[in-house]
Amino acid sequence: MALAPVATPRHSVDGFVQEFLHELNTTQGVTLSASTINDQYKALALTVRNYLMARWLETTRNSIKSKSKAVAYLSAEYLLGRQLGNALLAADLADIAQEGLKQCGIELWQLRAQEVEPGLGNGGLGRLAACFIDSLATMNVPSVGYGIRYEYGIFRQTFVDGRQVEQPDTWLSLGSPWEFPHPEAAVTINFGGTTEKYTDEDGRERTRWLPEWDVQAIPYNYMVPGYLNGRVNTLRLWSAEATRAFDLQIFNSGDYARAVRAQTFAENISKVLYPEDSTPQGKELRLQQQYFFVAASIRDFINQVLGEDFDLHNLSDRIIFQLNDTHPVIGVPELMRVLIDEEGFGWDEAWEVTSKCFAYTCHTLLPEALEVWPTELLGRLLPRHLEIIYAINDRFLEQVRDRFPGDEVRVGRMSIIAEYPERAVRMAHLASVAATKINGVAELHSQLLRDKVLKDFADLWPEKFTNVTNGVTPRRFLRMANYKLSGLLTETIGSGWVTDLERLRELEPCADDPEFREKFREVKAFNKRRLTNLLRARDGIDLPEGHMLDVMVKRLHEYKRQSLKILHVISLYEQVISGKISADEITPRTVVFGAKAAPGYRLAKDTIHLINKVASVVNEDKRLDGRLKVAFPANYNVTLAEKLIPAADLSEQISLAGKEASGTGNMKFALNGALTIGTDDGANVEIRELVGDDHFFLFGMTEPEVEALQAKGYHPGEYYQNNPQLKAAVDLIQSGIFSGGDRGTFDSLTSSWLYHDRFMVFADFDSYIAAQKKVEEKYADQDAWTRSAILNMARTGYFSSDRSMRDYMTRIWNITPDF
Numbered sequence: 001m002a003l004a005p006v007a008t009p010r011h012s013v014d015g016f017v018q019e020f021l022h023e024l025n026t027t028q029g030v031t032l033s034a035s036t037i038n039d040q041y042k043a044l045a046l047t048v049r050n051y052l053m054a055r056w057l058e059t060t061r062n063s064i065k066s067k068s069k070a071v072a073y074l075s076a077e078y079l080l081g082r083q084l085g086n087a088l089l090a091a092d093l094a095d096i097a098q099e100g101l102k103q104c105g106i107e108l109w110q111l112r113a114q115e116v117e118p119g120l121g122n123g124g125l126g127r128l129a130a131c132f133i134d135s136l137a138t139m140n141v142p143s144v145g146y147g148i149r150y151e152y153g154i155f156r157q158t159f160v161d162g163r164q165v166e167q168p169d170t171w172l173s174l175g176s177p178w179e180f181p182h183p184e185a186a187v188t189i190n191f192g193g194t195t196e197k198y199t200d201e202d203g204r205e206r207t208r209w210l211p212e213w214d215v216q217a218i219p220y221n222y223m224v225p226g227y228l229n230g231r232v233n234t235l236r237l238w239s240a241e242a243t244r245a246f247d248l249q250i251f252n253s254g255d256y257a258r259a260v261r262a263q264t265f266a267e268n269i270s271k272v273l274y275p276e277d278s279t280p281q282g283k284e285l286r287l288q289q290q291y292f293f294v295a296a297s298i299r300d301f302i303n304q305v306l307g308e309d310f311d312l313h314n315l316s317d318r319i320i321f322q323l324n325d326t327h328p329v330i331g332v333p334e335l336m337r338v339l340i341d342e343e344g345f346g347w348d349e350a351w352e353v354t355s356k357c358f359a360y361t362c363h364t365l366l367p368e369a370l371e372v373w374p375t376e377l378l379g380r381l382l383p384r385h386l387e388i389i390y391a392i393n394d395r396f397l398e399q400v401r402d403r404f405p406g407d408e409v410r411v412g413r414m415s416i417i418a419e420y421p422e423r424a425v426r427m428a429h430l431a432s433v434a435a436t437k438i439n440g441v442a443e444l445h446s447q448l449l450r451d452k453v454l455k456d457f458a459d460l461w462p463e464k465f466t467n468v469t470n471g472v473t474p475r476r477f478l479r480m481a482n483y484k485l486s487g488l489l490t491e492t493i494g495s496g497w498v499t500d501l502e503r504l505r506e507l508e509p510c511a512d513d514p515e516f517r518e519k520f521r522e523v524k525a526f527n528k529r530r531l532t533n534l535l536r537a538r539d540g541i542d543l544p545e546g547h548m549l550d551v552m553v554k555r556l557h558e559y560k561r562q563s564l565k566i567l568h569v570i571s572l573y574e575q576v577i578s579g580k581i582s583a584d585e586i587t588p589r590t591v592v593f594g595a596k597a598a599p600g601y602r603l604a605k606d607t608i609h610l611i612n613k614v615a616s617v618v619n620e621d622k623r624l625d626g627r628l629k630v631a632f633p634a635n636y637n638v639t640l641a642e643k644l645i646p647a648a649d650l651s652e653q654i655s656l657a658g659k660e661a662s663g664t665g666n667m668k669f670a671l672n673g674a675l676t677i678g679t680d681d682g683a684n685v686e687i688r689e690l691v692g693d694d695h696f697f698l699f700g701m702t703e704p705e706v707e708a709l710q711a712k713g714y715h716p717g718e719y720y721q722n723n724p725q726l727k728a729a730v731d732l733i734q735s736g737i738f739s740g741g742d743r744g745t746f747d748s749l750t751s752s753w754l755y756h757d758r759f760m761v762f763a764d765f766d767s768y769i770a771a772q773k774k775v776e777e778k779y780a781d782q783d784a785w786t787r788s789a790i791l792n793m794a795r796t797g798y799f800s801s802d803r804s805m806r807d808y809m810t811r812i813w814n815i816t817p818d819f
């Protein structure tokens with residue numbers, strides 16, 4: 001008996017209101033008059049879900065029915081941002097909801113403000129994953145995102161006396177209306193124990209894993225709606241629960257704590273996101289998290305999509321697992337274990353399949369960010385996987401010796417197993433051996449991977465290496481975050497740009513149109529007023545009228561050089577209070593920072609402290625006549641980015657060349673009509689090539705120049721001694737003026753600069769200051785500035801994550817969208 005397809009509510013104000021009130025009454029169990037904002041928000045979310053449900057079920061049914069190849073995006077992080085606005089957009093419900101709610105006496109923006117964003121990521125890598133799954137859905141690509149449903153996401157940042165203090169991220173405290181738990185599809189995940197050899201019924205020598213303990217991986221599904229295309233893909237996040245939640249015997253023996261210990265122990269696995277984004281702490285729980293979600297995802301895809309009668313020899317015809325950095329690479333020995341130990345494949349048979357099922361994206365250039373797991377730890381937690389990794393390595397090193405006979409130094413360098421300082425597994429080497437394709441995230445980055453970080457592997461397998469420059473979704477970071485600009489774009493070139501961002505090119509002629517420039521400036525002014533209202537209400541920060549907004553928002557890390565930005569501010573301040581320049585020589589500017597520091601990253605936290613202390617002095621010093629301000633709203637996240645980026649005039653992308661793999665904030669700012677001051681690093685290079693040198697403030701050493709200076713020997717103290725402006729700025733910090741007269745407060749920072757300065761802040765200082773002069777000169781000519789801003793927008797359509805997905809499909813996945 002054919003079931004009727006799920007009814008979608010009527011796409012009208014009445015249909016919407018009816019559905020909303022129905023959800024308010026039946027699901028929230030309240031009347032409109034008695035409902036709280038949270039009730040109304042929940043009911044609205046449920047209503048929007050209902051408009052998307054039919055297409056979600058349809059998409060899921062088709063993806064299981066279709067025999068076409070799909071992508072499984074494996075990522076330990078997804079920085080999703082708020083869901084309501086994006087769902088309203090995808091379902092083309094924003095206007096209807098606005099009107100319908102108004103009829104109910106409710107303001108849509110108030111309900112949107114009720115949503116706590118799922119902060120299931122640290123920064124660039126996590127947000128990129130979120131942009132990518134949005135593009136995969138909008139481009140009709142059969143795909144599923146797999147990850148971890150952390151109970152606590154990235155910490156909430158507060159400032160106490162200018163210092164970062166972390167608060168737990170209780171994003172689930174009011175429940176999340178966007179998740180669909182499926183405990184019936186739980187997967188058992190094993191840990192610990194030993195392995196044993198045995199002879200199977202066919203007399204073959206086999207190995208089996210005898211795990212010591214296990215947990216349940218419970219899948220929670222999230223909708224990933226395509227933009228106005230009737231498709232809804234799925235994001236499947238795993239949550240850990242104890243297999244035996246409660247031990248009644250132990251409870252009855254009165255040892256209540258031990259009775260529930262298994263539960264707490266198990267739950268710990270998906271309890272909290274590790275807040276580091278570049279220096280792995282090597283904690284066992286982190287490895288448990290990685291194996292937990294990857295093993296569940298592989299088993300889930302085989303069970304739920306392929307089904308038990310699927311011949312796994314053909315697995316690579318149906319799936320490609322994209323490894324979002326090395327965090328999910330334990331999936332390689334896991335798939336080998338499943339094929340050999342559970343499916344009875346021989347080694348070569350299993351490797352034949354496995355080595356066609358994975359692709360690896362590297363997101364970093366910092367050696368310390370490359371994960372290595374001590375064999376002691378990995379062997380204790382996953383004894384069978386360590387055996388398999390050793391076997392993979394043995395066969396790999398045979399290949400290396402064949403190709404480079406007698407070159408044992410190379411063998412040692414390339415081995416998946418490091419012997420020093422302790423025996424450990426190099427996860428980037430394992431990924432490079434197993435992956436069909438290895439890509440960096442910007443052209444310069446991919447080149448540096450080939451020439452340096454993974455050179456040995458590029459020499460061995462040049463065909464494996466490719467590049468896919470990052471991108472950002474134009475739905476969230478333009479259409480939704482900057483709706484005033486979107487309106488101007490659509491009225492000027494039509495609405496096609498939302499799914500075909502290169503269409504922005506059609507705006508180029510508008511740069512020479514004074515009328516359009518005026519409209520563009522009105523939009524920017526609107527966005528600035530909106531930000532001003534937000535920061536006043538959110539942080540008690542007052543943004544002065546008519547200032548250039550100079551914005552630096554990204555994780556706090558020495559290589560990103562927030563220190564260079566604050567030294568610029570301190571230098572301007574020093575010159576005024578020392579009378580070298582008068583305040584009116586300064587272009588009215590507010591420098592806006594947004595940045596979280598990993599809790600254990602001392603110098604990063606000291607930099608936050610310095611920035612806040614400089615702000616509290618500079619913002620109150622009348623001698624500046626209010627022409628230079630510093631604003632540092634706390635808890636920078638996706639929601640704040642959506643308000644900050646559209647309001648920005650100047651985008652700070654000032655990392656030391658050769659350190660930032662790509663950057664994605666740089667793309668969001670350019671697309672929202674901000675000009676970039678930046679080094680030739682990461683994707684800045686490609687942004688500058690596309691927008692043109694006249695519309696980009698380039699400064700600093702190039703990557704080869706950095707290498708050369710490093711090789712020659714870099715002595716930051718000399719730059720300090722020989723550069724009076726730099727010296728005056730550093731001395732002002734050491735004077736104690738920003739620390740209530742205490743001269744030593746920032747010694748950790750100033751001494752790290754004077755004696756190490758690993759990221760060459762002093763070496764690039766002069767060039768940076770000179771570029772900032774050019775910024776001031778250009779900003780004085782608002783028409784020239786606006787013209788450049790429009791050209792930045794018109795020429796950066798390339799940085800759509802839709803284009804990135806097209807590149808992955810053609811260069812790595814060999815997949816074509818479902819049409």
Ligand SMILES: CCc1ccc([C@H](C)CC(=O)N[C@@H]2O[C@H](CO)[C@@H](O)[C@H](O)[C@H]2O)cc1
Nearest residue numbers: 124125276277278279280363661662663664
């Ligand atoms: C602690 C282990 C660890 C190490 C590295 C990472 C990430 C790879 C760091 C990260 O987010 N990298 C950023 O990835 C972005 C997306 O490709 C790039 O645009 C940024 O340049 C890069 O820093 C997370 C956690």
